[in-house]
Amino acid sequence: MSLESYPRPSVTVDVIIFRLLDEDLQVLLVKRKFPPFEGKWAIPGGFVNIDESLDAAARRELEEETDVRDIYLEQLYTFGDLERDPRGRVITVAYMALVPAYALSPRAGDDAAEATWWSMGALPPLAFDHARVLPYALQRLRYKIEYSAVGFELLPEVFTLSELQRAYEVILCEELDKRNFRRKMLSAGVIEGTGHVRSGDGRPAQLYRFRDDAVAEVRARRLFP
Amino acid sequence: MSLESYPRPSVTVDVIIFRLLDEDLQVLLVKRKFPPFEGKWAIPGGFVNIDESLDAAARRELEEETDVRDIYLEQLYTFGDLERDPRGRVITVAYMALVPAYALSPRAGDDAAEATWWSMGALPPLAFDHARVLPYALQRLRYKIEYSAVGFELLPEVFTLSELQRAYEVILCEELDKRNFRRKMLSAGVIEGTGHVRSGDGRPAQLYRFRDDAVAEVRARRLFP
């Protein structure tokens, strides 16, 4: 059976771009200008070129929206229901990107559709099946932050322990104990002090950075002994 | 931009079907009869029909290979590198299925390619990028068995605690303590006794079944407090 003999679905990548700003977890969405879903908001994405891998397509879409490189990008899930795009059969491979808040976007001088950051707690009406995709991504982010070190991808290069804790609290929607948090984070060996401090209101805070060499993947608690 | 204006990749689903037989974790592979990869072995799969969801396509492929229904099936990952299929641009959505050992397969009277169970410890030469896909699936299975109850999907409806423990040991390549295993498994509330026993060599063993209503998802140990 040849590759030619079947009608082919279209394949797109959608990139869910999260950032953390002002104690708020936000996602970048673009406004659709044409029917269907005119005026609704969608996860940025586009067709996969025939000579481009999925990862490369996702990275290209990401770089069309943000100005920074070396961004964390991970494949999430592939959504392929029949009725998800009324224009035809479109399968989309969803990726998740985590950008630090200073990543300039929506990109200046961009000719693409209007792009805006939305708080995950107050989303606008969404196009396609994106109302299903975003909660999936949030769940994955929450889950992953619990046993790996992806949380740092949302922070600037140096940060205080309080900022780090607030990042975790915002993503998990849960308050954490300061002493336990600091002890565990430090003993995990994933961050290191920079030797500098940051002054502000109150006592100046030590600054830390993420240790690139740290592979912090906590083993899951097992169901059995 | 219309859906028509781009050349489209082909989309397939591949279903990695695991079973557990004789203390051996096995995977079902089909022998390829035509170039490329003639004589090599591949994960069973096929094209996604234009009027069929991804999940439906995966289930159809699975049912072409096995005789049982209600089988555990989960989407794993989508592989979309350019050179993974020399015949052209083919993106494949990989699924993982777990079948009990009595699931008759390869299907009797099947007109499809020769299909054989292979031990995960001794795989034949593989087609496409399947040498990358199978270890990914195994890792996912190992990971998932540690914090959820998918392990039961590989066992018959009733089983002894020793059989269950051996299943875990085979998948994890790790010996487990009998007393700890039994205590934890019973206290987790995911299995219940049937009241019957099975006789064999030595003392007869109590038989258990999985409790459908048990939602045993163990929370991951967290990196932070």
Place this chain on the structure above:
DNA sequence: ACAAAAGTGTTGAGAGTACACCCATGC
């Protein structure tokens, strides 16, 4: 001196881990 945020230890409970012997049956 006071406001504001940073930083610091201890204790009790529960889970995990290691470990060795008796029990019920078939032959």
Place this chain on the structure above:
DNA sequence: GCATGGGTGTACTCTCAACACTTTTGT
């Protein structure tokens, strides 16, 4: 009666979770 696998309890360690006050700076 013996070989074979089934079944059971305890002690130690370690991690988790709860909890409140002192320190350092800017104004």
